[in-house]
Amino acid sequence: MARARDEAFWRNVADQYDVEPGPTNFEHGYFGRMTREVLRTYEQHLAYVNRSNSVYVRQRFDTQDSEIIREDLARLLGVPSEEIALTRCASESLQALIRNYNDLQPGDEVLISDLDYNSVQSGMRWLAKTRGVTLVEITHGHPASHESLLQAYDDAFAAHPRLKLMALTHVTHRTGLVMPVQDIAAAARSRGIDVILDGAHALGQLDFDLARLPVAFAGFNLQKWMGAPLSLGFIHIKKERLQAIDPDMGDTRYAPDDILGRAPYGTPNIPALMTLSTVFAEHRALGGSVVKGARLAHLRDLWVREAREMDGIDVLTPDDPRLYCGITSFRFNRHADQALMARRLLDEHGIFAVTRDGSACGPCIRITPGFTTSADDVAQLTEALRSLA
Numbered sequence: 605m606a607r608a609r610d611e612a613f614w615r616n617v618a619d620q621y622d623v624e625p626g627p628t629n630f631e632h633g634y635f636g637r638m639t640r641e642v643l644r645t646y647e648q649h650l651a652y653v654n655r656s657n658s659v660y661v662r663q664r665f666d667t668q669d670s671e672i673i674r675e676d677l678a679r680l681l682g683v684p685s686e687e688i689a690l691t692r693c694a695s696e697s698l699q700a701l702i703r704n705y706n707d708l709q710p711g712d713e714v715l716i717s718d719l720d721y722n723s724v725q726s727g728m729r730w731l732a733k734t735r736g737v738t739l740v741e742i743t744h745g746h747p748a749s750h751e752s753l754l755q756a757y758d759d760a761f762a763a764h765p766r767l768k769l770m771a772l773t774h775v776t777h778r779t780g781l782v783m784p785v786q787d788i789a790a791a792a793r794s795r796g797i798d799v800i801l802d803g804a805h806a807l808g809q810l811d812f813d814l815a816r817l818p819v820a821f822a823g824f825n826l827q828k829w830m831g832a833p834l835s836l837g838f839i840h841i842k843k844e845r846l847q848a849i850d851p852d853m854g855d856t857r858y859a860p861d862d863i864l865g866r867a868p869y870g871t872p873n874i875p876a877l878m879t880l881s882t883v884f885a886e887h888r889a890l891g892g893s894v895v896k897g898a899r900l901a902h903l904r905d906l907w908v909r910e911a912r913e914m915d916g917i918d919v920l921t922p923d924d925p926r927l928y929c930g931i932t933s934f935r936f937n938r939h940a941d942q943a944l945m946a947r948r949l950l951d952e953h954g955i956f957a958v959t960r961d962g963s964a965c966g967p968c969i970r971i972t973p974g975f976t977t978s979a980d981d982v983a984q985l986t987e988a989l990r991s992l993a
């Protein structure tokens with residue numbers, strides 16, 4: 605896509621953000637910066653809610669505005685608003701789905717992989733222990749291919765006929781690998797296995813159709829690639845499967861057929877929620893996930909193309925365009941300690957990135973560009989890799 609390579613266009617986008625001077629940031633995977641306009645709107649809402657207090661919140665926000673925000677989000681996602689409940693983050697969403705899933709019988713099995721997020725893995729381990737079901741843990745081979753990923757799940761499904769529920773991560777935080785979610789979830793569905801999808805890194809950088817994914821349960825946040833204020837997430841449950849998720853902690857505020865009772869109770873960050881209409885407008889104006897994702901993947905390609913040719917560097921995330929997005933991990937293969945190498949990237953080259961481990965491909969350094977990253981920043985990264993390799 606030509607727009608993804610248009611540095612002048614992205615310089616204008618970058619100009620919409622305030623950036624603290626310091627190292628070049630290649631760790632935009634933690635959370636996204638808000639644009640200046642989103643920040644300004646957020647600050648205004650914060651000041652207003654602080655001034656008006658419960659007079660506004662009880663009379664307008666709780667009764668009308670929160671519903672308008674939910675409808676806005678549902679429109680963006682292309683699903684009915686009755687399938688959405690707002691939460692405070694992806695972990696909260698996913699853990700609520702896991703702990704309230706009620707369709708398990710003794711002897712059933714539940715599945716996680718080495719690429720799932722830690723809070724999902726621990727949640728599923730807890731589920732197995734407390735419900736007396738068996739946990740199946742699979743490890744994906746390295747290097748991964750579209751076929752090997754599908755095969756790993758097919759093998760697990762065949763070996764474990766009592767599988768009832770599985771976690772699936774759309775984009776793994778360990779290496780940025782994008783799972784063939786559509787095919788894996790379809791295979792699971794054909795065997796009657798429910799999927800809880802972790803969409804934390806997918807929303808805002810991958811173009812996917814939530815309504816058409818054969819996934820009944822999913823958890824997301826809004827602060828990564830949507831650029832919303834911190835502290836927002838949501839649960840998606842397909843209407844016809846709502847009864848498989850119990851109201852959270854016996855919630856009685858809502859009718860049994862209302863998804864809102866499935867979200868953990870608590871006073872939300874109201875000013876942050878009020879900012880979402882601005883966030884969604886900016887997301888659309890930029891071209892949505894298609895354009896944002898293409899830019900991030902282009903920045904990734906710029907460094908990976910060079911790094912693949914460097915002695916001393918193993919790029920661990922595959923180059924199959926179906927299997928990567930903006931995030932990619934690598935390893936200095938002549939150096940044992942990747943944490944030390946990440947430190948040297950920072951100290952000697954002014955580049956900030958983090959290490960990740962826990963997957964079959966071993967410890968690695970994760971490179972995550974963002975919307976303020978330029979081609980020049982990537983050139984600085986490739987020079988640093990060449991020098992340290």
Ligand SMILES: Cc1ncc(COP(=O)(O)O)c(C=O)c1O
Pocket residue numbers: 633634692693694695696721773775776777802804805824825837
């Ligand atoms: C794949 C994945 N899942 C879940 C989460 C948790 O998101 P949150 O911080 O919104 O709980 C993260 C956060 O980095 C993630 O990368």
